[in-house]
Amino acid sequence: MAAEELRILTRHLGAPGVTGLPGYEAVGGYRSLRRALGMTPEAITAEVKASGLRGRGGAAFPTATKWGFLPQDVFPRYLCVNADESEPGCFKDRVLLEELPHQLLEGTLIAAVALQASHAFLYVRGEYRAPRELLDRCVAEAYRAGYAGQGVAGSRFGCELVVHGGAGAYICGEETALLDSLEGLRGQPRLKPPFPAVRGLYGQPTVVNNVETLSNLPYIIEHGGAAYAALGTEASPGTRLFCVSGHVERPGTFEVPMGHTTFRDLIALAGGVRTGHVLKAMQPGGGSMQVLGPEHLDLALDFKAVADAGSSLGAGALVVMDETTCMVDVSMRLVDFYHHESCGKCVPCREGTYFESRLMHRLEAGLASADELLTLADICEHMEGRCFCPLGDTATWFVMSAYRRFADEFRAHCGAGCCPVRAAAEAAA
């Protein structure tokens, strides 16, 4: 069967003027919000539960369950939209922000009704300046049309929408760091518990949901949770927007039903591995996740199947690497990223990523000794599970999985005086 997209979340992508309010209303936009305003919060949450929707930011936590953690009768409550997309290889939320901003706002308002939230804060990463400016204009349109502020769409429910621009800190995608950043502090993670649902923004009950998660809500309210769940499989309901990049013919985002689609299908949608080359490795989930190989091509895009293979669908990325790729170089770039983005709060992450990075630069340059590979493993062992938040753990996952799978390639770098993979490529050229 040829791989095909199934456009649910992106069904209105490219519709005339859909980035503006009239264009979005023309395709039925904000009808789901009106319907939600006629439902009880419990009924909305029940539909989301029936949909099986799981968080699309990376942790895949069931959305309705997360909402259910809010304590009864404690107000005000806040909703935060996590648009701090910064996972290497991920650019799906940017597509939703740039192409379907009102769908996100409608989903945000539906969630706000379900949670009875007085404010929804949209935290957009600093690098996404143009998408943030677009979102500012859309929020202004929503206010003028009466979809935001006091008396949403003529109801008695009120919700303020606030767009908040970040300023270049990957860690703010971690939900408690995002809350600190929103409070005007350095974006460093908080100790959990208490979880944000109990004590979040300004100490009040707070839900943090990803852009893609919320953008699914208009469809779920319009068609019902069961219809959404039926699109995927029982374990992985619905569709998902995957970002395919690296050595493929046509990088981009592709929406596919989960569970029914394989990595091979996804790569086919992106035009296949670039012509004349073969697949060496792939990284699903984004920069944090473990490497997979050609033998995993027929794995279904299913939370459990990918977890069983030792990796994760994470935030919905797929980075494709062909035979010319140096796995030490790739590992070094990811380690550098985590080193740069470590917030400095805890020692294992702050110091661990520093030593990891130094060592990987020596290794890629062919200057490290074989003993240093043991040091690398040792550093990673002392980081994983010992850091304050998941950033430190994930700074070890790709490099260690690559080291296990491509041990010979790592060893060949030791004392080589240069990168042997690059040298071989240059000799062949």
Place this chain on the structure above:
Amino acid sequence: MAEAAGPPAAATPLLSAATRERIRTACARYPAARSAALPALWAAQDQLGHVPPEAMAEVAAELGIGAAEVEAVATFYAMYFRRPPGRHFIQVCTNVSCALRGAEGLLRHLEERLGIPDGGTTLDGAFTLESTVECLGACGGAPALQVDRYSHEDCTPDRVDRLLERLRAEPGPTGAPR
């Protein structure tokens, strides 16, 4: 009344009336004014091109918090400049997806064209070049770079040369894709 702690206020405030208005509007949008720290620093940087300590003190006064608290925030986030960069700030993404599609070659090309190393600023102050940037979320159009506020995708040496030519003619940070 006792003097307020912190650096002495500049004889002439750095922040314009328009910037102060932007900061006050931002403060009013949050349940707590302090939440406007990031938007206030953005407002200051949009006006001044960077955020010097005096501007941090003025932002602090607007927010009703200490200057050190604002400095703590300003120095945590990578996108606030403490010193003025070149008129145009070029950031080349060299993370995995871009690296797989030629980001290093693009960076070398820019270094050569501008005559500066990664991290440097041209003598005429027109350009600053950097490659230590988070993944720009432009992996579908790799290799990508960001100039001032906007990203440019599918960059080739030719396209970058044309972009540089256009930027040289522009007085301040814009760089919107064309």
